[in-house]
Amino acid sequence: MGDVITLIIDCIKSTASTIKNSSNKAKQGIFAGVAVLAILASLSFTGARIAYKVNYSGHTIATVSSKKQFNEALQLVVSMVNGKGVETVVEEPEFNTTVVLSENINNTTEVADAIIDNTDAIVRASTLYVDGNAVARAEKRMLDSIINNRLNSFNVENQQCTSRFVGEVLCEDGYLMATNLDSKSDVEAVVNSLAVITEMRQVTDVMVPYKSTVQKTNEQIVGYSAVTVTGVSGVNRVTQDIVMVNGEVQSCVEVSNEVVVAPVNEVIVKGTAKTLASAKQKQAAHSAGFIFPVPAGSWKVSSYYGDGRNHKGIDICAKSGTSIYAVADGTVVYSGWKGDYGYCVIIEHEGGMRTLYAHAKQLCCNVGDIVSQGEIIALVGTTGQSTGNHVHFEVIANGRNVDPAPYINLD
Ligand SMILES: [Zn+2]
Incomplete structure (x- = not known):
């Protein structure tokens, strides 16, 4: 800033000596020059500077210090988007000169984001990788939903289940060319072909039948039979850890088996007397x-x-x-x-x-x-x-x- 001020002061001094020996027309030009210098000087003092508003796709998307900065942002966009032909879908902007405070000039990353946000051909999306290979590209929410549907489809109602893919499945968020997105049905076909392992803790109440015991008595005639204690079935709560692949049981381990209601055994009295x-x-x-x-x-x-x-x-x-x-x-x-x-x-x-x-x-x-x-x-x-x-x-x-x-x- 100091250098600029010194330069301006030197300029004004030399201009003043020149004015004394000049014609009227020349004097007018000199005054205009002085005015511009004065504006520059005042801009320097206030922190304002000349910049360019970027008019892109019909509206202002950013303020850049130079066209060069815009081109740097464009290169950044190219590096951010996973796909070819990015340059061909980014429109040629208009640059409108303006005066702004330095702090209101966007940095290059902000400009790149603004370009992406305003270019329909570039979309924020997810790429699905299976065992390191990219197998599908889709809008993130759609991909997440298809993946969750696949995993949840093997969950058993009212049981604690956790499902995951057998292979290494990863989703990477990023920017893609809209033309590179796969159709929903294609993504579903890919995801629904992936093997799913489900671990389930299954709790089941199992009926335990009562037993019958016979008590013989010579105080009753042969053929006499009477139930003196009515049998009541019991209930056991069985907890099992079950592992399934694509819904088919691979292993089943009993974790516990507890009595919830003990059975009451039936007692039948039978006569032995003739x-x-x-x-x-x-x-x-x-x-x-x-x-x-x-x-x-x-x-x-x-x-x-x-x-x-x-x-x-x-x-x-x-x-x-x-x-x-x-x-x-x-x-x-x-x-x-x-x-x-x-x-x-x-x-x-x-x-x-x-x-x-x-x-x-x-x-x-x-x-x-x-x-x-x-x-x-x-x-x-x-x-x-x-x-x-x-x-x-x-x-x-x-x-x-x-x-x-x-x-x-x-x-
Ligand atoms: Zn008879």
Whole structure:
């Protein structure tokens, strides 16, 4: 600044001496020169200077100190943009002379940014690199969105998942020529072909079925069955670490397995007794002297008296056609069809006792017949309410059903 002022003062001194010996016209020119010098001097004092407003693409985008600075900015743009032909898309600007404060002149980087911002053919975009190779170029937000869609597509709802690409995938932001951008469908095709590894911590509640335990009791008849504790299923919470590639499970490791609700095991009580008769009742029954109603070795009991369903007799299974004997001497008081009993015989014995034989295939006696112990009165069948060949045998004492087991020595 000092040099400039000295120069101006020297100039004014020499000009003053020249004026004395000059014509009017020459004097006018000298005054104009002096005026310019004075402006320059005042500019120097205020910090203002001559510069150029850059009119680019229809409006002012920056202020430069010189056209050279603009060209430097242009070279910077060329180096910033990843692609060829940048010079051909940058328009020729207009430079308009102006006076500005030095601090209002843009630096070269700012000018380069302004050129890029105002050139539609140059775009800010991302390049996708896979294992070091550039495979796609797209507007950053679009690329990010396609990448996230690919990764998220393997996430499982309501589970903690993290997905990443198997290969090394990088996005680099920068400036590209708009003509070098790939179409959305092309970018999707590239991204959707990349393998994705997903790590998932899966928490699952698993139903644990209850178990059944059977308690046997001789206080109930064979066939009796009752649930004394109702079974309730439990719940276990299983946590697993699962690794998937493109949604296919590659490994699964159980991390924990904890009981959330313990199961309640069912308890079933089953009877083992053939009769609930007392010793005294058994003794009385034995003294009646009854024989077994079918031949020895030909039978098997399928249901005892009572047995939890108020069974009035004993079911003795035997082959169809097996002989049915009168268990004691007596008189036939019924021989015929009797509803659910099917073909049925009832014999009256002495002492107010009756015996009943049901589901016969065939009857071998008539009402009023006097029968002897061991006489064949009918043949085993499955008539009436019956699901297989058997004799339903009842003992009725003075009109009331009693347990037949001790009468035929099944106790
Ligand atoms: Zn029966």
